[in-house]
Amino acid sequence: MKFLKDGVTHKFMADHMAKRACEWLRFMGYDVEYPDVHYDNEILKICIENNLILLTRDIEFYKRYSLSIFLDSTDYKDQVSEIISLFPPDKKLFFTRCPVCNSILVDVSTDTLDPLKYTMVRQKFKTVKYCKKCNKYYWEGSHYKKILNEINKILKFKSI
Ligand SMILES: [Zn+2]
Numbered sequence: 001m002k003f004l005k006d007g008v009t010h011k012f013m014a015d016h017m018a019k020r021a022c023e024w025l026r027f028m029g030y031d032v033e034y035p036d037v038h039y040d041n042e043i044l045k046i047c048i049e050n051n052l053i054l055l056t057r058d059i060e061f062y063k064r065y066s067l068s069i070f071l072d073s074t075d076y077k078d079q080v081s082e083i084i085s086l087f088p089p090d091k092k093l094f095f096t097r098c099p100v101c102n103s104i105l106v107d108v109s110t111d112t113l114d115p116l117k118y119t120m121v122r123q124k125f126k127t128v129k130y131c132k133k134c135n136k137y138y139w140e141g142s143h144y145k146k147i148l149n150e151i152n153k154i155l156k157f158k159s160i
Pocket of ligand 1: 102132
């Protein structure tokens, strides 16, 4: 395992066995790609070309690439814990990235939202986060609170 120099923003690639961890790391603002290709060779090519740190549960795959982390546990929470102990999270980056596609979210005024579809959201919030690629809005509702609660549990466990 050899990593890029400090000061560099680390970018990751989660393989198909780390999909759930990928989503949770994105909630925490980590830049994590998820492959739209299927074969290991294709995934490796993308990792090499983009200097991505590969997160995998496949020991053979792990051995083939020096910038990779072997995820020991099958539990995504343990997997996330392992990553954040190596690469501490930046709380300023929480909820800045789309968990579905990894794009950076932008702030949009709720005035621009459909008043019929988003009545409650418009009443409660002045701005929401928006993913241009997925055409999806995110706001600090009950789902957000649940996720933040889980993240805090993981962080407390690691005492970061
Ligand atoms: Zn998206």
